[in-house]
Amino acid sequence: MERQDIEVFLALAEELHFARTAERLRLTPAAVSQSLKRVERRLGAPLFTRTTRRVDLTPLGSQFLADLAPAYGQVQAAIARAVAAGHGLIGDLRLGYMSAAVTGPLLALVDSFRAQTPDVSVSIQETTLADLYGPLRRAEVDLCVLPLPVAEPDLTTGPTLLSEAAALAVPTGHRLAQLDSITAADLGDEPFLFAQNLPRYWIDHHLPAPAESVRTTSLAGFQEVLAYVVSGQGVAVVGAQTDRLYPRPGLTCVPLGDTAPFDYALTWRTETIPPLAKAFLTHAST
Incomplete structure (x- = not known):
């Protein structure tokens, strides 16, 4: 038959x-x-x-x-x-992601990819802002969703999974917390807090004012940045979903105008990309 x-x-x-x-x-x-x-x-x-x-x-x-x-x-x-x-579509695929903001689109992609490749096991782990490129470089993950820009010669970026508007994290009682939107002209001499080990080009890209006119301080990680903001020791440029995804008393996030959004893209080691990672990239691009 x-x-x-x-x-x-x-x-x-x-x-x-x-x-x-x-x-x-x-x-x-x-x-x-x-x-x-x-x-x-x-x-x-x-x-x-x-x-x-x-x-x-x-x-x-x-x-x-x-x-x-x-x-x-x-x-x-x-x-x-x-x-x-x-076609090499069998085995284990290890995905990393930085920021809970991307979990929705990433998990949707994983579910549809699993439906097409039932013999592939996909594991997911959250990485940290203070060790932005470490998991990829140490080959702990095959692909990682990272906030752009990524201007590293040993890393390559692909499809963008999420573009999130920028906001300014300030103490709830701060003068800027009363505004509907913040521009560079509103900032004054506020010190900006960032996680440590971030490339200078990444910080400059996300600053709402010229880098030479801004004071910056590095802290151990993103949670420490938010804690210092609440305690009144500075402000921080964050994604618009921060107050929903990382809520804490005394923290207010105000839309930040004229500032680059947080774009999150799939990233891999330039020299090598496993077949499963390549298949996932193709799936994410369709």
Whole structure:
């Protein structure tokens, strides 16, 4: 029995409509009828009853469907696994991400990727702002979603998963907390707090004012930055979702105008990218 004949029978058993079956399989209704006749001749009895108003399975058709559908599903799954293995789409994929803001789009991608590659195991870990490129360089992850810009010769960026507007984190009682939006002209001489070990080009990119006119202080990590903001020791440029994702008493985030957004992109080691990571990048780009 030809594969197309099997697919026609299974589709018709689900649709119970010749025109819809033909459209679904991109065949003509005549081709669907001819395929069904071949199968019925092979089995020696009708599989469907057909009138001008409806199509129904015969008892033989129902039994044939119950026996055939699981077996055909197993064959399809075996073929899909073999193709995946042949293309290197089997094994473990390790993904990193910096910022809880990207978990929504990243997990949606992971779910759809898993559906297409059932033999791939995907693990996800959160990385830190103070060690932005370390997990990739130490090969602890195969891909990492990082905030741009990434101007590192050993790292390459790909699809952007999220673009998040910038905001300024200030103490709730601060004069800037009362504004609807903040511009560079509103800042005065406020010191800016950043996580340590960030490249200077990254800091300059996210500062709302010329770098030479701004005082900056480095702290151990993002949580420390927020704690220092609440205690009144400076302000910080953050993503617009910070007060929802990292809420704490005494912290207010105000939209920051004329400042680059936080764009988060998939990033990998330039010299090597595993087949699974390449497949995930292709999936994310479609």
